[in-house]
Structures are given as structure tokens and as C-alpha cells.
Amino acid sequence: MATSPNSPTLRSWIDIPPTSDFPIQNLPFGVFETDERGPHLAVAIGGYVLDLYAASQHGYFEDLVELGDAQPKVFRRRSLNAFLRLGRPAWRAVRQRVSEMLRHDAPELRDNEEAVRQCLLRQTEVRLLRPIKPANYTDFYSSIEHATNVGTMFRDPANALLPNWRHLPIGYHGRTSSIVVSGTDIKRPNGQRKAPDEDLPTFGPSRQLDFELEMGFVVGTGTALGTTVPIAEAEDHIFGLCLFNDWSARDLQSWEYVPLGPFLGKNFGSSMAPWVVTLDALEPFRIAGPVQEPAPLPYLAQSGEHNFNINLEVALTPAGGPETTLSRTNFGLMYWSMAQQLTHHASNGCNLEAGDLYASGTISGPTPDSLGSMLELAWRGTRPVPLADGTERKFLLDGDTVTMRGYAEKEGIRIGFGEVTGTVLPSE
Numbered sequence: 001m002a003t004s005p006n007s008p009t010l011r012s013w014i015d016i017p018p019t020s021d022f023p024i025q026n027l028p029f030g031v032f033e034t035d036e037r038g039p040h041l042a043v044a045i046g047g048y049v050l051d052l053y054a055a056s057q058h059g060y061f062e063d064l065v066e067l068g069d070a071q072p073k074v075f076r077r078r079s080l081n082a083f084l085r086l087g088r089p090a091w092r093a094v095r096q097r098v099s100e101m102l103r104h105d106a107p108e109l110r111d112n113e114e115a116v117r118q119c120l121l122r123q124t125e126v127r128l129l130r131p132i133k134p135a136n137y138t139d140f141y142s143s144i145e146h147a148t149n150v151g152t153m154f155r156d157p158a159n160a161l162l163p164n165w166r167h168l169p170i171g172y173h174g175r176t177s178s179i180v181v182s183g184t185d186i187k188r189p190n191g192q193r194k195a196p197d198e199d200l201p202t203f204g205p206s207r208q209l210d211f212e213l214e215m216g217f218v219v220g221t222g223t224a225l226g227t228t229v230p231i232a233e234a235e236d237h238i239f240g241l242c243l244f245n246d247w248s249a250r251d252l253q254s255w256e257y258v259p260l261g262p263f264l265g266k267n268f269g270s271s272m273a274p275w276v277v278t279l280d281a282l283e284p285f286r287i288a289g290p291v292q293e294p295a296p297l298p299y300l301a302q303s304g305e306h307n308f309n310i311n312l313e314v315a316l317t318p319a320g321g322p323e324t325t326l327s328r329t330n331f332g333l334m335y336w337s338m339a340q341q342l343t344h345h346a347s348n349g350c351n352l353e354a355g356d357l358y359a360s361g362t363i364s365g366p367t368p369d370s371l372g373s374m375l376e377l378a379w380r381g382t383r384p385v386p387l388a389d390g391t392e393r394k395f396l397l398d399g400d401t402v403t404m405r406g407y408a409e410k411e412g413i414r415i416g417f418g419e420v421t422g423t424v425l426p427s428e
């Protein structure tokens with residue numbers, strides 16, 4: 001029987017430092033191009049990308065019946081979407097084969113100088129592209145700490161959570177056209193804003209630009225319109241997870257959101273990391289989520305371990321300045337699991353599509369140093385956050401770079417997510 005690609009005993013013939021996000025047990029998927037090549041699908045390994053199209057052309061996937069007649073063309077695409085549509089057996093077969101090609105005792109690729117030159121490129125020498133063309137995008141609101149903090153600030157501390165919150169995963173439909181890959185600059189949006197002490201709104205640059213530390217999950221297997229997903233099958237539809245920054249203009253948001261919800265305060269830009277870590281690679285990091293009280297309705301009822309222990313952090317770097325870590329938290333804290341989000345999303349018959357992106361909502365922890373947005377860290381501007389360069393922030397300034405990172409760790413194996421970063425440019 002083949003060794004599991006998650007086995008902690010595996011090591012690669014590629015030299016990978018222990019601090020790398022991309023050991024042989026990870027093998028996340030993405031898309032890259034260079035001036036001469038691509039776009040091609042790829043897998044991250046240490047400081048390299050493995051070009052899946054090149055590997056396919058060298059015959060390494062020739063016997064993978066799970067790919068049908070899709071190769072090599074499925075690897076010569078601008079997004080993972082066509083690969084996702086092949087289904088989990090194909091995703092698993094490719095990850096398993098890449099693991100076999102890269103393990104220390106596998107000479108086939110290692111000893112083929114020409115193939116190594118064609119298949120392995122340094123990450124610093126390629127442009128990583130947005131890994132999926134998001135088919136649809138939904139943002140949830142599933143951290144109880146975040147929802148409680150926002151409710152406390154904007155409504156009523158005694159009734160911070162609205163009556164529906166503990167009964168269903170709250171979400172809204174977002175926009176896919178402005179979802180960009182890490183490294184893309186974010187222009188400060190203009191919009192209508194009205195401070196509480198102003199009589200009328202004005203139009204101009206947002207004065208309360210913010211980030212939201214989130215995880216996104218990518219749907220690999222869709223559903224037909226009119227069908228639902230039993231909770232026990234929800235995870236079968238999930239391909240993998242990525243870091244996600246849901247940039248938010250709080251002043252636009254707070255003026256516009258009543259009664260229909262987030263709109264222009266959100267859709268001017270959202271950033272996703274270039275690597276999607278497979279749900280398969282995250283199997284060792286399952287944990288139970290928080291106890292849900294009251295118990296969810298039967299269609300959302302779940303037992304066992306459906307949260308994932310992923311350490312997260314967000315850092316801010318002013319123009320030319322040193323980086324300050326603003327917050328550290330954990331994805332395992334989420335009140336509603338990804339499976340519950342997905343099952344709820346499909347519970348009315350709404351169809352899921354390969355390439356759908358579902359974001360968790362801001363991930364905040366219970367302590368002041370574990371909050372996932374500036375809104376909460378600076379408590380609506382009332383307690384400015386000190387930075388390493390001696391300045392402070394209530395919200396983001398032009399030139400600020402926000403960087404989010406994440407990793408899961410167990411038995412010395414670190415499954416990292418790379419980073420999602422973006423710099424704020426002045427408005428026009």
C-alpha cells in the first residue's frame with residue numbers, strides 16, 4: 001500500500017528548511033507564470049514550485065486513470081477550476097504522485113537533470129497568480145468573539161449577538177470580480193460616509209479602511225440546483241483552504257448596510273493567498289469546535305472534529321517601516337464549522353459550483369491581542385494601536401502593508417499557508 005502523503009516520516013530530496021510552510025506533507029496547489037512559461041498549475045514544495053504541466057509532459061502522470069483524457073491540458077490553465085471539476089479522486093491521485101516523485105528515496109525525477117530543470121522553478125522566479133477563478137463568493141460571520149465585539153460596539157453590549165446568530169451561520173453574497181491575489185495593491189475606496197455627529201453624508205475617501213483576518217475554503221465538487229448537502233457529506237465538497245483578507249471600509253459599511261447588508265464597503269477588493277492547502281493535508285489537524293448552545297437544528301447537527309487547528313497572525317508594515325505583529329489567533333475557535341456553513345448554504349437548494357469561495361468571517365479570539373480587525377484592535381478608534389516605528393493606528397493609512405500568515409503544526413510537521421499581503425494606495 002502506498003505511503004500516505006501526510007505521513008510525518010516522509011522527507012524530500014529537495015532541501016527544505018524546518019521553518020518552511022511547504023514540506024512534502026503539504027503540497028498545496030496554485031497557478032504561476034513566467035515571461036516564458038504558463039500560466040501552469042503548480043504545487044509548492046519548499047522554496048520551489050513543481051510545474052504540473054511540465055511534469056505531465058514528462059509522463060509522470062501518464063498512468064493516473066483518475067485524470068482521464070484531461071491531461072496535459074488541465075494543467076495548462078489560468079486557474080485550478082478545471083482541475084477541481086475532475087473531482088477528489090483526481091486531486092488525490094496527483095497529490096499522491098507528486099509526493100512519490102519528491103520523496104528522498106525516489107530517484108526518477110531526482111536523478112533526471114533535464115526533468116528537474118523543466119519541472120522545478122524557484123518561487124522567487126515565478127509570478128503566482130490568483131489560484132481559482134472564483135465562481136461565487138460568500139462571506140460568513142462565524143466567529144462568536146468577532147460578532148460579539150461588533151454587536152457590543154455598534155448596538156447593545158447586553159444583547160451583542162442578534163437572536164438568529166446561534167441558530168444559523170450568518171453570511172452575505174459578495175462579489176468575485178474584485179477578488180485579487182496576494183501582492184496586489186488595494187486602492188483606498190471613495191464612497192458615502194456619515195459620521196454619527198454629521199447631519200448629512202459626504203462622498204470621499206474612506207477614513208476607516210480596515211482588514212479582516214479570514215480563512216477561505218474552495219469548493220471542488222459542486223451540486224445541482226434544487227439539491228441539498230447532508231451535513232455528513234459537506235466536507236466531501238471542499239477542496240482546500242487559503243488565507244483571505246476581506247478589506248473593509250467601516251465608514252462606508254456602517255452608513256450603507258441597513259437594511260440589506262454589506263455592499264460597497266466590501267467589494268472594492270478582497271485578497272486571497274496564492275496557495276490552496278488541500279483538506280486532505282489538514283486531516284491531522286482536526287479538532288472539535290466550541291460547544292454550540294443551543295444545539296443546532298438537526299440538519300446542522302454535527303459531532304466529532306470538524307474544526308481545524310490553524311495558527312493565524314496579522315502584521316502591519318508602514319511604508320519603509322518595520323513590521324508589527326498586530327494579532328495572533330486560531331481558526332479552531334470558529335463557532336460554525338465549514339461543513340455547517342456549506343450545508344446551510346445549500347439547504348434551500350442553492351447550487352454550489354467548483355471554484356466557489358467561502359470565507360469564514362473575521363477570526364477573533366477572546367483576548368485583546370487575538371482580534372482579527374483594526375476595528376476591534378483599536379476598539380472603533382478609541383484605543384489606538386501602537387506600532388514598532390513609534391506611530392499608532394486607528395485604521396489603515398495609505399502606504400500600510402497588511403500581511404496575514406498561518407500554519408498548522410504537529411509532530412514537527414508544519415503545514416503552512418504562505419501569506420496574503422497587500423499595500424494600501426491613496427484614493428483617486
Ligand code: MN
Binds near residue numbers: 139140212246361362
Ligand atoms: Mn468579512
